Amino acid sequence: MPQPHIRIALPADEQELALLDRAAWSPLHAVLPAPRPPYPPFFDERHLPQDYLVAELEGHIAGYIRLVLSPLLPSAHVRQIQGLVVSDAARGHGVGRALVRAAVQEARRRGARRITLRVLGHNTPARRLYEAEGFVIEGVLPEEFLIEGKYVDDVLMGRAL
Template sequence: MLIIRPSAAEDAVQLIAVDNSAWTVDSAVSDNSWTSPEEFLKRCPPGSQIVAELDGVVCGYVQSRNPTGLPSNDHVTELSIAVHPGYHGQGIGRRLLQAIEEQARAAGKRKVALRVLASNPGAIEFYKRCGYVEQGRLVQEFFLGGRYVDDLLMYKLM
């Protein structure tokens, strides 16, 4: 059974495994290689993420934050989401998006935004199916794997 819940300290090792499996040169701009669970917990303290747990295994997460930290931008939250590739196609990403959108609405947010690399067409299509639309493109924003890659900005109004 799929459980969607706030992250806990004991999830750190499994969340690191999700990061290590989900983020590739086509899907991420940085290497999320964590040196330890303690380092992970400093940057992602318990409760800062919503996790998906299936049969005792943490297989995905979503988190959000104000993209600029400015009060005038407080109505916007920018999300980051990852699902272990072994769990794709099971509705886990959609459930995580629903959970973060519900959290955003409850907090009075009007807009949920995200960034996705143009080299990740599967994720782009997934976000479109979930109601997100492209609002802009940062052309050749990153140099990854020997090539320049655009960064797409997408959003959904609450």
């Protein structure tokens, strides 16, 4: 499989991103219930196209990562990863790794000194990916979520840039 092309999302990507997001929903990484119609817009005032990096393979979006500025002014030097999705067809082909690396580069380009994220404790594949890319566990909120009848830790990870 070819290497993904990573770019900043465009408003025209909204429908394809929304479809990918709904198709990839899983209790492995989602704390909200499975999406049901009517679906809200993918982009809104809190989810802007410039917050997303998308991975394209053969002309189609194979994944995305959301990178946002901390909402607190004293944390303006921190960027947060708030979502990483890879299509089922692209899993295991380096798309997630390429997106994480691109997010780190983009955070640096935007002047960040740190990058952080939250990942569910039972999401072993994502945790391994983040650890392989230099993220370390900085905190754990034990049993923070009740997902499908099971308590799940919220793991806080970060790294310097």
